[in-house]
Amino acid sequence: xxxxxxxxxxxxxxxxxxxDPDAFGQLxxxxxxxxxxxxxxxxxxxxEAADALQDAMISAFRxxxxxxxxxxxxxxxxxxxxxxxxxxxxxxxxxxMAGGTDERTLDHLALGQATxxxxxxxxxxxxxxxxxxxxxPDQQAALILVDMLGYSVADAAGILGVSEGTVKSRxxxxxxxxxxxxxxxxxxxxxxxxxxxxRAPGNRSITEDxxxxxxxxxxxx
Amino acid sequence: xxxxxxxxxxARFRQGDLSQSxxxxxxxxxxxxxxxxxxxxxxxxxxxxxxxxxxxxxPDHLTGRIQTALATEAARRAVPPASETAAGRSAxxxxxxxxxxxxxxxxxxxxxxxxxxxxRGWRPRLPALSPRVALGGLAAAAAVVLVAVGVYxxxxxxxxxxxxxxxxxxxxxxxxxxxxxxxxxRGPALEYRHGxxxxxxxxxxxDTDFTPGKxxxxxxxxxxxxxxxxxxxxxxxTPATSGTRSNAAVPGGRASTFGKVPVAALEGCVNxxxxxxxxxxxxxxxxxxxxxxxxxxxxxxxSPGQAWVVxxxxxxxxxxxxxxxxxxxxx
Numbered sequence: 290x291x292x293x294x295x296x297x298x299x300x301x302x303x304x305x306x307x308x309d310p311d312a313f314g315q316l317x318x319x320x321x322x323x324x325x326x327x328x329x330x331x332x333x334x335x336x337e338a339a340d341a342l343q344d345a346m347i348s349a350f351r352x353x354x355x356x357x358x359x360x361x362x363x364x365x366x367x368x369x370x371x372x373x374x375x376x377x378x379x380x381x382x383x384x385x386m387a388g389g390t391d392e393r394t395l396d397h398l399a400l401g402q403a404t405x406x407x408x409x410x411x412x413x414x415x416x417x418x419x420x421x422x423x424x425x426p427d428q429q430a431a432l433i434l435v436d437m438l439g440y441s442v443a444d445a446a447g448i449l450g451v452s453e454g455t456v457k458s459r460x461x462x463x464x465x466x467x468x469x470x471x472x473x474x475x476x477x478x479x480x481x482x483x484x485x486x487x488r489a490p491g492n493r494s495i496t497e498d499x500x501x502x503x504x505x506x507x508x509x510x
Numbered sequence: 511x512x513x514x515x516x517x518x519x520x521a522r523f524r525q526g527d528l529s530q531s532x533x534x535x536x537x538x539x540x541x542x543x544x545x546x547x548x549x550x551x552x553x554x555x556x557x558x559x560x561x562x563x564x565x566x567x568x569p570d571h572l573t574g575r576i577q578t579a580l581a582t583e584a585a586r587r588a589v590p591p592a593s594e595t596a597a598g599r600s601a602x603x604x605x606x607x608x609x610x611x612x613x614x615x616x617x618x619x620x621x622x623x624x625x626x627x628x629x630r631g632w633r634p635r636l637p638a639l640s641p642r643v644a645l646g647g648l649a650a651a652a653a654v655v656l657v658a659v660g661v662y663x664x665x666x667x668x669x670x671x672x673x674x675x676x677x678x679x680x681x682x683x684x685x686x687x688x689x690x691x692x693x694x695x696r697g698p699a700l701e702y703r704h705g706x707x708x709x710x711x712x713x714x715x716x717d718t719d720f721t722p723g724k725x726x727x728x729x730x731x732x733x734x735x736x737x738x739x740x741x742x743x744x745x746x747x748t749p750a751t752s753g754t755r756s757n758a759a760v761p762g763g764r765a766s767t768f769g770k771v772p773v774a775a776l777e778g779c780v781n782x783x784x785x786x787x788x789x790x791x792x793x794x795x796x797x798x799x800x801x802x803x804x805x806x807x808x809x810x811x812x813s814p815g816q817a818w819v820v821x822x823x824x825x826x827x828x829x830x831x832x833x834x835x836x837x838x839x840x841x
Contacts, residue, residue: 433560
């Protein structure tokens with residue numbers, strides 16, 4: 290982000306902290322698309338992403354007074370949004386909802402059915418998102434920022450509040466785990482609704498496909 | 511031939527974060543090992559696939575919803591909590607709403623202005639309902655949100671008279687409180703976040719069957735009858751547990767269900783849907799004949815609002831919105 294934009298952001302945060310009722314709304318408008326992109330890719334469900342983004346914005350607004358400019362405002366906002374989303378992911382993981390979207394998607398993957406999706410997102414996207422969901426949240430977050438959204442490792446490290454080495458390590462682990470789960474998508478053109486799966490459902494169980502431990506063949510683990 | 515390279519090592523190799531000598535060994539191995547070079551391509555493919563994932567655009571209404579929530583928060587700060595009144599909140603919100611609305615003309619170049627039309631990608635709205643988005647309501651410094659939470663059939667007097675979901679729908683309407691003519695049963699206080707504090711709302715249950723064609727007027731009537739606007743005009747100073755009268759009270763604690771609705775899920779749902787706004791009505795009822803719970807929140811009195819109808823899965827972690835509509839100004 291250009292320095293002048295960053296300066297303007299910092300000014301808006303100061304104004305918000307000083308009681309300007311409108312400054313934070315402006316700040317949100319300046320960043321909403323990027324922040325939405327993070328939220329929707331982390332949570333998939335638009336309603337949940339919307340809730341997380343709203344919670345994050347309120348939370349950021351309340352913390353505007355303690356923003357010290359140690360990082361760029363946009364980094365700070367991203368961090369609050371992705372943490373709000375990861376909190377929700379972890380809560381969901383702790384208490385899986387019966388019939389939740391992810392399980393439904395995985396069931397369809399296992400059965401080789403086209404996933405019914407009213408927003409007609411491509412099947413490839415659905416498969417990739419479902420595979421991503423099988424990773425630990427930290428790895429998901431790293432891959433969402435670096436591979437999905439194209440942030441630099443340095444930016445992702447700033448957003449996630451970890452070292453660049455940690456981001457790289459999470460990305461490497463996550464990509465390695467995804468290889469066997471996405472192999473079918475690279476063996477031909479994307480599946481169309483109703484097409485048979487490239488692999489027969491009976492050959493490999495969804496469990497096998499989802500188990501993280503066995504991907505590399507000779508993987509040292 | 512050296513041992514094959516593991517996927518994670520290869521992923522690190524691709525990032526360039528291995529030692530130079532190790533990188534050289536792996537490069538040499540890749541040059542003559544079809545299996546590992548195929549894995550290497552697969553890893554490249556993972557990144558390509560991740561980058562190709564599409565996501566729905568930000569829903570049109572969300573900008574307005576979040577701006578409204580931010581304006582609420584700003585208004586809360588503008589008025590000292592101790593002396594806060596409904597009028598004070600309203601004035602504070604109006605102060606913040608004007609500039610916020612004006613800002614829409616100052617969006618960064620290339621960014622589409624918020625569009626005033628119903629959101630897409632959510633469940634369809636009722637044609638009879640106004641398509642205004644919340645941003646429109648922001649100028650009026652207030653918002654009302656109605657949430658109908660689909661739940662099991664709730665009969666009139668709670669657990670003792672509750673029926674099975676299958677048998678309850680029709681006959682329950684014949685019982686004492688029809689559309690709230692009699693005082694509805696009240697449930698345990700539900701705590702939720704508003705303006706940075708925990709406040710509470712006492713849910714009611716009625717046999718009202720909200721219908722698509724009359725949703726707005728039905729909701730307005732219920733808010734007029736049962737809405738806690740007057741008692742919560744200073745909600746931030748209302749103790750979180752005051753006024754609780756549980757219909758299935760457990761001595762020393764609150765009931766775990768209200769009718770057949772798990773209270774914890776209902777409370778989570780209220781928090782999730784209200785998203786920081788002031789809740790003035792939670793009504794466990796029906797929508798199109800199916801069990802439903804209604805929650806109304808507002809930013810200040812007499813404002814246009816939004817109506818949400820959500821399914822039985824509504825909880826702290828799932829919205830399950832069945833319907834969403836704008837309400838007309840209460841006048």
